[in-house]
Amino acid sequence: MATQRGPLTYLDLVNVCGNMRVGRPSPIPHPEFDSEHLVPLYLHDAPDSPVIGLLRPQIIALLAAENRRAPAQPVWSGPGIDGGIPGLQRAQRIGFHASLDTHAKRTAAMREMCERWRDEGLFPDIIGPKKWRAEMYPVYRDPFGVHDYPSGSGAEAEKADGELNFAFEMERAACALFGVVTYGVHMSTYQEVPVGDQGEKSLRLWIPTRASTKSVWPGYLDNTVAGGIPAGMPVFESLVKECMEEASLPEELVRTHVRAVGCISYFFRTAKGWLQPEVEYTYDMVIPPGADPTPFEPKPLDGEVERFDFLDKDQVEQAMRTGRFKPNCAVVLIDLFLRLGYITPDNEPDFLRIVTGLHTQFDFERW
Numbered sequence: 237m238a239t240q241r242g243p244l245t246y247l248d249l250v251n252v253c254g255n256m257r258v259g260r261p262s263p264i265p266h267p268e269f270d271s272e273h274l275v276p277l278y279l280h281d282a283p284d285s286p287v288i289g290l291l292r293p294q295i296i297a298l299l300a301a302e303n304r305r306a307p308a309q310p311v312w313s314g315p316g317i318d319g320g321i322p323g324l325q326r327a328q329r330i331g332f333h334a335s336l337d338t339h340a341k342r343t344a345a346m347r348e349m350c351e352r353w354r355d356e357g358l359f360p361d362i363i364g365p366k367k368w369r370a371e372m373y374p375v376y377r378d379p380f381g382v383h384d385y386p387s388g389s390g391a392e393a394e395k396a397d398g399e400l401n402f403a404f405e406m407e408r409a410a411c412a413l414f415g416v417v418t419y420g421v422h423m424s425t426y427q428e429v430p431v432g433d434q435g436e437k438s439l440r441l442w443i444p445t446r447a448s449t450k451s452v453w454p455g456y457l458d459n460t461v462a463g464g465i466p467a468g469m470p471v472f473e474s475l476v477k478e479c480m481e482e483a484s485l486p487e488e489l490v491r492t493h494v495r496a497v498g499c500i501s502y503f504f505r506t507a508k509g510w511l512q513p514e515v516e517y518t519y520d521m522v523i524p525p526g527a528d529p530t531p532f533e534p535k536p537l538d539g540e541v542e543r544f545d546f547l548d549k550d551q552v553e554q555a556m557r558t559g560r561f562k563p564n565c566a567v568v569l570i571d572l573f574l575r576l577g578y579i580t581p582d583n584e585p586d587f588l589r590i591v592t593g594l595h596t597q598f599d600f601e602r603w
């Protein structure tokens with residue numbers, strides 16, 4: 237992990253977060269995982285089906301077992317799966333069975349299976365009782381497409397299934413088992429103050445420390461506000477919700493002062509080999525020069541944050557280089573430093589590798 241070495245360069249931090257490559261060497265080798273045969277997960281087994289995830293061998297074996305468990309109502313289809321035959325060496329593609337032809341049916345099948353796996357004690361590091369989030373994430377036909385969601389209910393919503401990019405939804409914690417792309421929002425609250433008469437500025441940022449009770453990355457440093465995007469919730473509305481829940485920042489303040497500034501994307505492989513391709517939509521809340529800073533001060537509310545500290549750039553950078561930040565939060569800050577002009581082609585020899593590393597497409601063409 238990042239905490240085992242230092243000082244980390246900006247490129248190191250980008251590679252710690254985006255440490256996975258598909259079909260080619262990764263920037264950080266995973267000898268125990270790199271030889272794994274990953275199988276694409278398709279929405280269904282038709283030749284024109286979109287690919288929506290990547291499966292590791294142990295998941296393939298479990299999906300085959302699912303079909304053996306209920307052969308009259310198979311959930312999965314594909315070479316090596318049909319008929320309940322594991323056939324790991326034969327498996328080239330797996331998808332939902334043709335009978336699961338609506339987003340509601342796929343959602344229900346995935347919910348039942350993942351909850352049963354949880355209750356049976358499978359993958360406690362991912363979907364154990366302490367890891368389970370009880371939050372549904374969307375899965376899309378095209379991970380780079382529109383974030384739509386069915387409207388209405390019943391037959392009306394099902395009729396729109398084939399017309400939507402939305403394919404189904406599933407438990408947030410289980411997404412890494414299926415290698416599906418997930419989405420989140422990250423916001424940085426900061427203030428730049430002119431220093432001297434040479435055009436220089438002093439940068440300070442509100443940085444939270446994650447609660448020691450968090451199920452993932454407890455005690456690490458984070459971005460001012462960050463969270464996942466639940467199924468059916470627009471991107472910015474997700475940020476508005478998180479700002480109040482995590483940082484006590486009221487809706488009116490957020491809608492007035494927050495601006496969208498882009499996104500980052502990376503493919504993270506966990507220490508136990510699970511696959512997490514992720515997109516984070518990024519936002520800034522800039523404290524205006526001369527403004528009363530009190531309304532912009534975040535305060536813990538829902539227990540996910542231990543405290544907030546208003547740190548200068550040197551303090552933040554030192555914490556980044558010693559691995560104290562959650563990896564994806566460190567790269568959000570690198571993106572901020574790029575946008576504010578603190579990292580430039582003239583002062584950073586790895587500038588191009590850093591910029592391109594923040595905007596990966598997950599080797600999606602190799603899935």
